[in-house]
Amino acid sequence: MKLVEYLAPLKNASQQARILATMYFLEATAGRRQLTTGDVRKALSDARVTNLKSWNLTARLQQAGQFVHAEGSGATRTWELTESGRAAVAAFAPPLPPVSRxxxxxxxxxxxxxxxxxxxxxxxxxxxxxxxxxxxxxxxxxxxxxxxxxxxxxxxxxxxxxxxxxxxxxxxxxxxxxxxxxxxxxxxxxxxxxxxxxxxxxxxxxxxxxxxxxxxxxxxxxxxxxxxxxxxxxxxxxxxxxxxxxxxx
CATH class of the missing domain: 1.20.120 (Four Helix Bundle (Hemerythrin (Met), subunit A))
Structure with missing residues (x-):
């Protein structure tokens, strides 16, 4: 499954929901837990999310509360889903196909x-x-x-x-x-x-x-x-x- 497919059912969801879902997808499929806003923006862009230029990813992540953990500062600051963040995404996002060992x-x-x-x-x-x-x-x-x-x-x-x-x-x-x-x-x-x-x-x-x-x-x-x-x-x-x-x- 590609990210564009995974996000398709979420096209009317909030920016924050789609950002968290993207992080969840990248972690589950590529093992990428710690992501910069640049990493997330590129993934969303590759998935052809519309109006992405107007998105303030840092603000949306800062508003995500206990769902994300941040380390560092500036352009190199990384964001990672917490356990409660993963549970929240799993509750509203489509299920991912089973991953091979x-x-x-x-x-x-x-x-x-x-x-x-x-x-x-x-x-x-x-x-x-x-x-x-x-x-x-x-x-x-x-x-x-x-x-x-x-x-x-x-x-x-x-x-x-x-x-x-x-x-x-x-x-x-x-x-x-x-x-x-x-x-x-x-x-x-x-x-x-x-x-x-x-x-x-x-x-x-x-x-x-x-x-x-x-x-x-x-x-x-x-x-x-x-x-x-x-x-x-x-x-x-x-x-x-x-x-x-x-x-x-």
Whole structure:
């Protein structure tokens, strides 16, 4: 189904209703949750909605209340339907045809990529992007490993930025007196990842709950990165990626 078909029964609906329906359609069919007003306007234009030049999309979205969530400002401000917004559109708009699992997987990957794109550190973002690539093609163990590498790199960056070499050395040697002295950023790679989590907690980079959840993620990474009978499924791998993104980014 094309957007022009989906909006046809709504031709007499309000501008706001058609804007929300367009966002709902793009999310369901293309996995595009966060949209600028430019994105929505282009979709409406492609669907040949009349008198579109007179529409003030920002005003209509601002008036949508709890149905939308906004992030950012200016031309780059993005809008996303909330759960109540999705429910509202589903109540007045025509039903969408069932989506195949393959398309759903592509949509889910697109939504994850939108979140990954917001990661500021380029190296961390590259690892996380590879994790999503692996998830989309069904390489679940690789997805888990790559996302954990992204998490470790991010925590190393935060530890280095939040402290000094002498303080890092003192903290890590309080748990392992034989641990290498930290003199430069790359020395953090010499510490095993469980010790790194403890170090990050000691220095206030992560809290107690985040440490506990990250150690669980480390356990899954270890099981996925070594020869054994574990075969993590799609949902477990995606949850691993989503959990780390939610905690760290």
């Amino acid at each position: 393959g398309i759903e997987r592509q949509n889910e990957a697109a939504a994850l990529r939108a979140r990954v794109a917001k990661i500021t550190d380029a190296e961390t973002r590259a690892f996380a992007s590879e994790a999503v690539d692996c998830l989309e093609i069904g390489a679940h163990r690789a997805a888990i490993v790559f996302m954990w590498v992204a998490a470790v790199h991010e925590i190393q960056e935060r530890v280095w930025a939040a402290s000094t070499p002498s303080a890092i050395t003192a903290a890590v040697q309080s748990h392992n007196p034989r641990a290498k002295m930290c003199k430069k950023r790359d020395d953090l790679s010499e510490y095993n990842e469980e010790l790194l989590m403890q170090l990050a907690h000691d220095l206030g980079v992560i809290d107690k709950n985040e440490k506990a959840e990250l150690l669980k993620a480390l356990g899954l990474r270890n099981s996925s990165g070594h020869p054994n009978k574990l075969r993590p499924g799609e949902y477990r791998a995606r949850a691993h990626i989503e959990d780390i993104i939610s905690m760290l980014f």
